[in-house]
Amino acid sequence: MNSVLDGENKAMMAGDTDSLVKARGLHFSHGDRAILDGVDIDIPRGSVTTIMGPSGTGKTTLLRLIGGQLRPSAGTLLVDGQNVPDLSRRELFFLRRRMGMMFQSGALFSDLTIFENVAYPLREHTDLPEELIRDLVIMKLHAVGLRGARHLMPSELSGGMARRVALARAIALDPMMVMYDEPFTGQDPITVGVIMDLIRRLNDNLGLTSIVVSHDVAEVSAISDRIYLLSNGKVIASGAPQDLRQSDSAWAQQFLNAEADGPVPFQYPAREYLDDLLDLPQ
Amino acid sequence: MLTWLQFFGKKGLSFFERLGRANVFLLRVLAGLPTLALHPRLLVQQLYFVGALSFWIIAVSGLTVGMVLSLQMYNTLVDFGAAESLGPVVALSLVRELGPVLAALLYSGRAGSALTAEIGLMKATEQLAGMEMMAVDPLKRVIGPRFLAGFISMPLLAAIFSAIGILGAAFVGVGLLGVDSGAFWSQMQAKVDFHEDIVNGIIKSVVFGAVATWIAVFEGYDASPTTEGVSRATTNTVVYTAFAVLGLDFVLTALMFGDK
Numbered sequence: 001m002n003s004v005l006d007g008e009n010k011a012m013m014a015g016d017t018d019s020l021v022k023a024r025g026l027h028f029s030h031g032d033r034a035i036l037d038g039v040d041i042d043i044p045r046g047s048v049t050t051i052m053g054p055s056g057t058g059k060t061t062l063l064r065l066i067g068g069q070l071r072p073s074a075g076t077l078l079v080d081g082q083n084v085p086d087l088s089r090r091e092l093f094f095l096r097r098r099m100g101m102m103f104q105s106g107a108l109f110s111d112l113t114i115f116e117n118v119a120y121p122l123r124e125h126t127d128l129p130e131e132l133i134r135d136l137v138i139m140k141l142h143a144v145g146l147r148g149a150r151h152l153m154p155s156e157l158s159g160g161m162a163r164r165v166a167l168a169r170a171i172a173l174d175p176m177m178v179m180y181d182e183p184f185t186g187q188d189p190i191t192v193g194v195i196m197d198l199i200r201r202l203n204d205n206l207g208l209t210s211i212v213v214s215h216d217v218a219e220v221s222a223i224s225d226r227i228y229l230l231s232n233g234k235v236i237a238s239g240a241p242q243d244l245r246q247s248d249s250a251w252a253q254q255f256l257n258a259e260a261d262g263p264v265p266f267q268y269p270a271r272e273y274l275d276d277l278l279d280l281p282q
Numbered sequence: 283m284l285t286w287l288q289f290f291g292k293k294g295l296s297f298f299e300r301l302g303r304a305n306v307f308l309l310r311v312l313a314g315l316p317t318l319a320l321h322p323r324l325l326v327q328q329l330y331f332v333g334a335l336s337f338w339i340i341a342v343s344g345l346t347v348g349m350v351l352s353l354q355m356y357n358t359l360v361d362f363g364a365a366e367s368l369g370p371v372v373a374l375s376l377v378r379e380l381g382p383v384l385a386a387l388l389y390s391g392r393a394g395s396a397l398t399a400e401i402g403l404m405k406a407t408e409q410l411a412g413m414e415m416m417a418v419d420p421l422k423r424v425i426g427p428r429f430l431a432g433f434i435s436m437p438l439l440a441a442i443f444s445a446i447g448i449l450g451a452a453f454v455g456v457g458l459l460g461v462d463s464g465a466f467w468s469q470m471q472a473k474v475d476f477h478e479d480i481v482n483g484i485i486k487s488v489v490f491g492a493v494a495t496w497i498a499v500f501e502g503y504d505a506s507p508t509t510e511g512v513s514r515a516t517t518n519t520v521v522y523t524a525f526a527v528l529g530l531d532f533v534l535t536a537l538m539f540g541d542k
Contacts, residue, residue, distance in 0.1 A: 067415055096417040107412030121416045169416075 020045045020209045026075035037233030050212040050220040053230035059213040068092045100170030100178040106162035108154040115150040121172045140168040160191030180212045304500045314422035324427040332393045333435030340439045348447030352454040366465035370473035372451040377483045381444030386490035390523035394498035398519040401502025402512035436491025482538045494523045
């Protein structure tokens with residue numbers, strides 16, 4: 001387990017600098033509010049790349065743009081050489097068969113057993129016989145440690161178990177890429193450790209490219225090859241975890257070290273404290 | 283003055299924007315219906331949930347409405363010495379109006395609200411988004427079967443409502459109030475026309491079924507993914523369906539029977 005979590009970047013060491021996902025000048029707005037304001041991102045093949053930032057900074061929005069659930073207002077977003085916003089619905093659906101996504105809530109189908117949930121994409125997109133589907137599902141569930149729980153319903157699972165099943169379903173079709181939306185949020189330390197191990201191990205063993213959205217600094221630093229820090233719709237800093245620690249960006253230091261005050265001030269903007277206490281005229 | 287203008291203008295634009303989205307949604311659902319031929323089990327499941335499980339509320343309501351209708355009509359008809367006309371009066375009332383309208387309102391309250399809640403909760407728990415990311419179109423897999431099941435079920439439920447209502451009316455009129463059985467049924471047979479009355483009633487129930495199910499599935503699909511959003515969507519389904527059914531009932535009745 002320790003060797004897996006050392007963050008060994010096989011793709012980078014092999015000299016493969018090809019990017020699976022390339023965003024240039026990406027803009028996205030919600031009403032009048034700019035969520036992404038000119039974002040450039042490169043996600044190398046075979047790597048675990050994390051997008052970090054405060055809540056509401058556009059991390060999940062970026063995942064949805066990569067998955068084609070949202071369209072950017074400007075910019076290009078290439079996934080495996082295809083510009084996602086320009087794809088037709090049919091082309092987008094073909095691309096999505098090569099992607100997996102693990103949602104924060106798991107997004108399991110509540111009326112199907114765990115087995116049926118993992119088998120779902122196999123039944124939808126392949127003509128494999130039931131015996132082979134059964135074998136594949138058992139293999140995927142074994143990879144996440146839940147082979148013995150295959151007859152349970154999602155309502156009978158803990159939050160961590162639900163996410164592991166969601167991960168098994170995300171890799172059911174052996175995708176080229178898996179996206180993780182806040183995989184550690186609200187989980188106990190053991191479950192966090194399990195999910196960390198699974199993300200790194202599956203990425204390396206299956207030759208995946210993984211994109212993790214999280215604000216859990218310690219966890220993602222242990223498993224990521226590259227981290228992007230987003231704030232106010234822009235990339236503030238990026239690099240390997242150990243390089244980011246040396247960053248001279250005050251904002252990056254405040255975020256990574258969890259400092260209460262800094263470029264993101266502790267106090268909400270207000271008049272001088274003494275003036276307010278004494279109720280002096282403004 | 284300008285504030286009021288702005289307020290109503292904003293409300294109006296919002297209404298038409300939503301109506302436009304609902305229409306686009308309906309077109310996309312209809313376009314995906316042929317793919318259901320590859321997944322008949324999905325339709326059968328929804329026919330059971332939407333149609334079969336609504337049977338008892340429709341049957342009991344039809345029975346009681348028929349019984350009350352018979353009682354009320356008898357009290358009026360007997361004053362004019364026309365008690366033997368009870369049969370066609372209750373049959374025409376049920377087949378033309380009460381069957382389609384009340385069945386649609388009951389369907390909306392029972393099945394429509396359940397559809398909205400189910401789809402809204404699927405949206406709130408990201409099941410629909412998960413399905414999209416697995417390259418499965420939720421409009422074809424989730425919405426389509428439910429829409430078609432409602433469209434098929436409503437006319438059948440309306441027919442059951444009318445049929446059981448007539449039996450209830452017969453029980454009260456003939457069994458309890460002493461109307462002649464032969465007169466009750468023979469006059470009904472003579473006065474109720476298949477094309478003008480029964481077919482028009484079926485047309486109404488088909489239209490109500492389509493509209494009620496459309497509203498139910500759209501409200502669920504468009505709901506805010508929060509508990510409050512799903513709750514509001516469920517209420518909207520029942521309210522909007524009531525408005526739509528009653529409004530369409532007037533329009534259809536005027537078109538079908540207005541020149542008589």
